[in-house]
Amino acid sequence: MTITSQTLGWAGVDTPDGRFTAIFDEDGVVYASGWTDDPAYLHNLVAPSLRGDALEDRDGREVIAAVEAYYAGDLDAPSRIRVRQTSGPFLTAAWAALRQVPAGPPVTYTELAELAGNPAAIRGAASCCARNAAALFVPCHRVVRIGGALGGFRYGLDVKQSLIDREVAAAAA
Structure with missing residues (x-):
């Protein structure tokens, strides 16, 4: 689906x-x-076919409430918000699989490839995370390398570690 005249909104919130x-x-x-x-940085991450033609500051009440709920301890809140991304069949399947990975101990890229239906697509699983535009709502921070090394994260390894620590602690409680 190509969107040609849609105005997308944006909103922000301070988090830890x-x-x-x-x-x-x-x-x-x-x-x-x-x-x-x-x-504007985020807008450039949106696939051109979905980007629309304008961006404006909006309320974003439900979206922001999900982020606030996540930080208040409802780690599943972002998964209840719909997401729209587009790519080829494997990345689309991998993003969908990633949305099913529960908060807690992270999975490996190998495990994500298996969850997405193609166990041999380990590099594809890494690409899924690298090309994910909807961080937190598609929780690419929940994927690490075999052995537990963090791998990469668009927003810095300190943020990724903080998210993992929060989720592992909540799962252990």
Whole structure:
């Protein structure tokens, strides 16, 4: 689906990991999000076919409430918000699989490839995380290398470690 005349909204909120901003449509569907105060940066992460033609500051009540709920301990809150990303079949399947990974101990790229239906696509699983525009709502921070090394994270390894620590502690409680 190509969107040619849609205006996407953005809103932000302060979190313990820094300013979090999300881009969403009029129905509250998230297109991009992450720990930045620059909506233009996030807008550039949206696939061109979905980007629309304008970006404006909006309320974003449900989207921001999900982020606040996450930081208040409802680690599943972001999974209840719809997300729209587009790519090829494997990345689409991997993003969907990633949304099913529960908070707690992270999975490996190998495990994500298996969950996405192609156990041999380990590099594809890494690409899924690297190309994910909707951080937190598609929880790419929940994927690590075999052995537990963090791998990469668009918003810094300190944020990724903070998220993992929060989720592992909650799962252990």
